[in-house]
Amino acid sequence: MADALPQKSAPHGKRADRTPPHEPMDQAPPEPMFDLIELFFFAYRDFVGDADRLLTRYNFGRAHHRVLYFVDRRPGLSVAELLDLLKITKQSLSRVLKDLLDQNYIEQRPGLLDRRQRLMFPTEKGEALALELAELQSRRFARALEILPEGARAQGAAFLAAMCDPATSDPATSGPGKGDSVKGDPATGGAT
Amino acid sequence: MADALPQKSAPHGKRADRTPPHEPMDQAPPEPMFDLIELFFFAYRDFVGDADRLLTRYNFGRAHHRVLYFVDRRPGLSVAELLDLLKITKQSLSRVLKDLLDQNYIEQRPGLLDRRQRLMFPTEKGEALALELAELQSRRFARALEILPEGARAQGAAFLAAMCDPATSDPATSGPGKGDSVKGDPATGGAT
DNA sequence: TGAGATATGTCAATAGAGCTGACATATTTT
DNA sequence: AAAATATGTCAGCTCTATTGACATATCTCA
Numbered sequence: 001m002a003d004a005l006p007q008k009s010a011p012h013g014k015r016a017d018r019t020p021p022h023e024p025m026d027q028a029p030p031e032p033m034f035d036l037i038e039l040f041f042f043a044y045r046d047f048v049g050d051a052d053r054l055l056t057r058y059n060f061g062r063a064h065h066r067v068l069y070f071v072d073r074r075p076g077l078s079v080a081e082l083l084d085l086l087k088i089t090k091q092s093l094s095r096v097l098k099d100l101l102d103q104n105y106i107e108q109r110p111g112l113l114d115r116r117q118r119l120m121f122p123t124e125k126g127e128a129l130a131l132e133l134a135e136l137q138s139r140r141f142a143r144a145l146e147i148l149p150e151g152a153r154a155q156g157a158a159f160l161a162a163m164c165d166p167a168t169s170d171p172a173t174s175g176p177g178k179g180d181s182v183k184g185d186p187a188t189g190g191a192t
Numbered sequence: 193m194a195d196a197l198p199q200k201s202a203p204h205g206k207r208a209d210r211t212p213p214h215e216p217m218d219q220a221p222p223e224p225m226f227d228l229i230e231l232f233f234f235a236y237r238d239f240v241g242d243a244d245r246l247l248t249r250y251n252f253g254r255a256h257h258r259v260l261y262f263v264d265r266r267p268g269l270s271v272a273e274l275l276d277l278l279k280i281t282k283q284s285l286s287r288v289l290k291d292l293l294d295q296n297y298i299e300q301r302p303g304l305l306d307r308r309q310r311l312m313f314p315t316e317k318g319e320a321l322a323l324e325l326a327e328l329q330s331r332r333f334a335r336a337l338e339i340l341p342e343g344a345r346a347q348g349a350a351f352l353a354a355m356c357d358p359a360t361s362d363p364a365t366s367g368p369g370k371g372d373s374v375k376g377d378p379a380t381g382g383a384t
Numbered sequence: 385t386g387a388g389a390t391a392t393g394t395c396a397a398t399a400g401a402g403c404t405g406a407c408a409t410a411t412t413t414t
Numbered sequence: 415a416a417a418a419t420a421t422g423t424c425a426g427c428t429c430t431a432t433t434g435a436c437a438t439a440t441c442t443c444a
Contacts, residue, residue: 030334032326034265036345037333039352041258044236045279046357063401066233073226079421087237092402094422116411116420134224141229142222144354153228156351159344160231162336165238253429271392284431286393308391308440 050136058129063096065133071106072122072130078111079118105129242328250321255288257325263298264314264322270303271310297321 051065058064070085071077083090097120100106105126111117122130145152243257250256262277263269275282289312292298297318303309314322337344 029327030330032323033330033333033345034326035349036352037261037326037329038265039349039356040236040239042357043352043355044232047232047355049357061400069229073230080419088401089403090421091404091423096401111420114412114420116409118421131224134226134229135221137229138222138225140355141225144351148350148354152347152351152354153225155344155347157227157231158340159336159348159351160228160235162340162344163235163239163332164231165234165241255430272390280430281432282392283394283433288430303391306391306441308438310392 047137047140050140051133054133054136060099061096063092064100067093067096067100068105068122068126068130069133071100071120072127075121076119079120082120100126239329239332242332243325246325246328252291253288255284256292259285259288259292260297260314260318260322261325263292263312264319267313268311271312274312292318 108118
């Protein structure tokens with residue numbers, strides 16, 4: 001039973017014909033990079049798995065983690081800004097945010113300039129949990145970097161940045177658009 | 193409103209004290225690598241977003257994608273092996289697999305050696321969709337690699353591989369364990 | 385051969401995270 | 415004062431995944 005699973009051979013026979021030598025690269029479908037697709041899937045799954053296990057002890061889920069993470073990283077964030085970062089609706093956020101507010105991981109204060117805003121800040125308790133989670137995930141990065149050659153950290157960061165949509169890639173700006181609730185693609189559901 | 197969001201300064205003041213110069217690296221928490229954490233989140237979100245949009249047209253979700261992907265990549269996979277790869281329960285798989293079987297993207301055949309097994313194979317239709325999805329996601333990799341220096345592909349793959357759990361990292365083997373349904377961590381829910 | 389393990393399927397109930405639509409309230413802008 | 419904006423909330427639906435409990439076919443081993 002532990003036999004190696006059969007795997008398809010690398011070059012998709014049928015596809016080779018469809019990729020003439022000197023076609024405009026923008027049009028022709030690239031050769032599928034199954035290795036990267038698969039590695040990305042496994043790496044991310046294991047990466048978030050670390051945090052999931054820790055969050056379970058607090059009766060929190062991944063959604064709580066993301067909210068706490070960004071509030072900790074960008075203290076004074078407004079609700080609209082957070083919605084835009086997470087690309088979810090305010091209704092989705094509210095349930096999760098309520099938990100974090102009720103249990104004193106986050107607190108809200110009215111904006112100084114615009115008192116309609118509810119700026120969010122991590123409490124000490126919130127900062128502590130955010131740090132614990134970040135350290136846990138950083139351990140995985142640290143372990144990975146130990147077995148990788150010198151410039152691996154910069155290379156990895158560059159690779160990930162290049163994989164982002166242009167709009168989202170700028171980590172400092174990646175923010176405020178205009179409209180109300182940010183509506184992602186429909187039917188994407190609460191998928192993983 | 194489009195002001196740059198405030199960001200915390202890099203070195204967590206409080207933490208510096210807790211990281212003495214020459215402590216056993218295995219114990220001391222690493223400095224949080226917020227840049228990598230964040231980039232990993234955004235990169236993966238945008239990466240799966242591509243496929244999500246396409247899947248919507250077929251009334252499929254991410255779960256269907258994953259099943260189709262692995263059946264296409266490892267034709268002749270048994271149910272138990274697939275469960276182990278995906279780290280979900282058979283009940284979760286069944287709903288999604290049923291859709292793919294009913295709509296002829298995948299077909300099952302009894303195992304030759306063990307007729308209890310229902311080995312899964314992609315149909316032509318299934319192969320076509322799997323390829324379409326792989327090409328779509330590969331386009332993003334291709335775009336990223338265009339703006340990255342020479343060895344970026346190998347470096348990226350190495351980085352991702354190093355981020356995986358040892359067990360899952362071996363892409364060829366990553367398979368058959370023993371027990372029945374593979375139970376992940378409880379309360380991880382169907383989170384993203 | 386017969387008991388027990390194994391591979392798979394299925395019914396039922398539940399949770400987590402997301403969505404849309406429809407309102408309500410406070411505050412700022414025009 | 416009217417309109418726009420920022421936020422909150424109620425209600426209902428989807429998708430993915432979980433647990434528990436059984437059912438069936440098939441293999442294995444004593």
